Amino acid sequence: MANEPPLQASLWHATAAPAPATQPFVGDRTADVAIVGAGFTGCSAALHLAEKGVNVTVLEAEQIGWGGSGRNAGLVNAGMWLDPSEVIRLLGPVYGPRILDALDAAPELVDRLAKRHDMACDIVPKGVIRGAHNHKALGGLIEHARQWRERGANVEVYDRTAFAKLTGSNHYVGGIVDHRSFSIQPLSYARGLARAAIAAGANLHEGARVTAVESANGKWRLKTAAGVLTADKMIMATNAYSDGLWPGMRETIIPIGCYMYATEPLSENVRQSILPGKRALYDAQPSMVFARYDRDYRLIVGSLGYLPSGEMVSPRSWAQRTLRYLFPQLGEQTFSHAWAGTIGFTSDHLPRIYEPAPGVHMVLGYNGRGIGPGTYWGKTLADRVLGMPASDFALPVSPVKAAPFRGLRSRFYETAFSAYRLRSLFQ
Ligand SMILES: Cc1cc2nc3c(=O)[nH]c(=O)nc-3n(C[C@H](O)[C@H](O)[C@H](O)COP(=O)(O)OP(=O)(O)OC[C@H]3O[C@@H](n4cnc5c(N)ncnc54)[C@H](O)[C@@H]3O)c2cc1C
Known part of the structure; x- marks a missing residue:
């Protein structure tokens, strides 16, 4: 920390x-x-x-x-990173389905509590989008969606063209929308x-x-x-x-950093071509890129890692480059807020x-x-x-x-995230 x-x-x-x-x-x-x-x-x-x-x-x-x-x-996701079949393989036939059912319903619990207690927490209940940066990742997402659909969940697959229309980005080869999930002011x-x-x-x-x-x-x-x-x-x-x-x-637990940057509110004409419908987006890369709006249409972009100083590609310049390749129509942006936190991985x-x-x-x-x-x-x-x-x-x-x-794992991940930021120089 x-x-x-x-x-x-x-x-x-x-x-x-x-x-x-x-x-x-x-x-x-x-x-x-x-x-x-x-x-x-x-x-x-x-x-x-x-x-x-x-x-x-x-x-x-x-x-x-x-x-x-x-x-x-603020992405209120259903389920876990793991595919349902992997959860059942790890936990067996009793605990596996139990945890899947519990976390399938968790976004609904959040929504219910927020409504019952009249919380002003800016829920955008329109599904969360997950993008694939290559065909291997798309295969993984299609399988993830198939397994959840088999369990009755509403998870849709989008091909490259439909995904570009959905997100306003040509960067991804396709992806999924999980209609159980939404975003929130955490x-x-x-x-x-x-x-x-x-x-x-x-x-x-x-x-x-x-x-x-x-x-x-x-x-x-x-x-x-x-x-x-x-x-x-x-x-x-x-x-x-x-x-x-x-x-x-x-x-x-293994502590892993996660940082994000927020732009000033985007102008009306630009926001129509970027994540129309205000759905949040994250992707399937190991270092995970995510982008979402807040209630005032500030665009938030982030990834895994801490906020180290003195790197050749700092998280701030990574954020600028990432917005440039994800949404070239956006033009240069300045950031009003930058922050980070620690995630507990197992x-x-x-x-x-x-x-x-x-x-x-x-x-x-x-x-x-x-x-x-x-x-x-x-x-x-x-x-x-x-x-x-x-x-x-x-x-x-x-x-x-x-x-x-x-300790070793945490340092290994941080090094991998720095290397990933460096790669953005060539994107
Ligand atoms: C940057 C970032 C992005 C994330 N993005 C998402 C996301 O999009 N979607 C999602 O579902 N999850 C996300 N997560 C994970 C999610 O935020 C956490 O899993 C969740 O907040 C954990 O909640 P918690 O109440 O268990 O712990 P925390 O919210 O971490 O609360 C622990 C509290 O314990 C207090 N504390 C510690 N020690 C003591 C002590 N000795 N005495 C008294 N108090 C103490 C701390 O001050 C802290 O407030 C993200 C996490 C981070 C850091």
């Missing part, structure tokens, strides 16, 4: 719906359930617990949405979940970093600089922003659930697809705290185990 700009640098921070008011955390307090982290996972868990009358307190080190939830690209959504949780009775404190956790008399004591929270149960929802609070938890692209001690629940490793899944897992952890057996989870509970070659 060393190279990350503050959340305040992001377009989302500049344009988000106001955050709910919170009070500082001070003194000795008690709760039935303590939650560490106020992103999608923590806020969704708090909302679903508070709605059931549970006394729940969320402690957030910085501010609501400060982690991935306030920084992300920080507004995180704040909306927090506001709904507080309205339902949850306590939420910002600027309350938990510095130590200890067990005493069958309860959990969470210490901050200004107080102690004692709770029967604890949910850790710190994901890629885990700071070592629970031994070994941070080491179970070695097999599956999230992890941990229950390392009685009454302690954790889920993390959404692999860059955490809006729907974070909302879903927050709700599911609430069910678990309320008595759902662990065997009903959509994934098996795993031991807390470091990701193999974590």
Whole structure:
């Protein structure tokens, strides 16, 4: 996380719906359930617990949405990176279909909550587009769409000509549109979940970093600089922003950067020829390029990696070049906002659930697809705290185990992303 700009640098921070008011955390307090982290996972868990009358307190080190939830690209995707057949191969006939069904329905859950709690989070419900940069990638996308269609999902395939018309870009050889998915203002959504949780009775404190956790008399004591929270149960929802609070938890994921740039609002005539219909686009390259509008028609473009300084092709000049080859009709653009965040990847692209001690629940490793899944897992952890057996989870509970070659992998990916930016010189 060393190279990350503050959340305040992001377009989302500049344009988000106001955050709910919170009070500082001070003194000795008690709760039935303590939650560490106020992103999608923590806020969704708090909302679903508070709605059931549970006394729940969320402690957030910085501010609501400060982690991935306030920084992300806002693509509310269904499913996972993996094809359904691969998920079933890895997880077997019980957990495989369960997790597929759960994450198939996750965008619907986000939409339902946003509507029920009247969140101003700029949903564009028109399907998310995925482009293929070559024929091999197109074959993969066609197969992905086929497998999801077989499971009843509405995922359409587009050939080169139809895809160019759909996106306003001639760069891709074809692609798919997943009609289950949509885009959102992610920080507004995180704040909306927090506001709904507080309205339902949850306590939420910002600027309350938990510095130590200890067990005493069958309860959990969470210490901050200004107080102690004692709770029967604890949910850790710190994901890629885990700071070592629970031994070994941070080491179970591979941190990967992701950055993005936003233009000034595009003029009316230009915007008609670029992503008409305001659908978001991402592609099938390993370094993944994405482009989407915000509500004011600023075009946001981004990719994987941190924001290193002093590179021959900096992320900023990469962003300029990328817009030039994707949408030559756009002309030169200046950027009003640049920001980045950390994604928690796992070695097999599956999230992890941990229950390392009685009454302690954790889920993390959404692999860059955490809006729907974070909302879903927050709700599911609430069910678990309320008595759902662990065997009903959509994934098996795993031991807390470091990701193999974590540091090496992270450095390898960063080098690969730099090399990819360099390649843009020749595009
Ligand atoms: C740049 C970027 C782009 C992405 N794009 C997408 C996308 O388009 N679509 C998608 O679905 N997903 C995307 N993701 C992934 C998604 O944002 C995350 O998976 C999701 O936000 C995780 O939510 P969370 O609540 O689990 O964790 P987070 O939102 O990361 O929240 C964790 C919180 O824990 C707090 N915390 C940490 N330690 C402590 C402590 N000791 N005490 C108290 N609080 C603590 C942190 O301050 C933080 O606020 C992207 C992520 C990034 C970074």
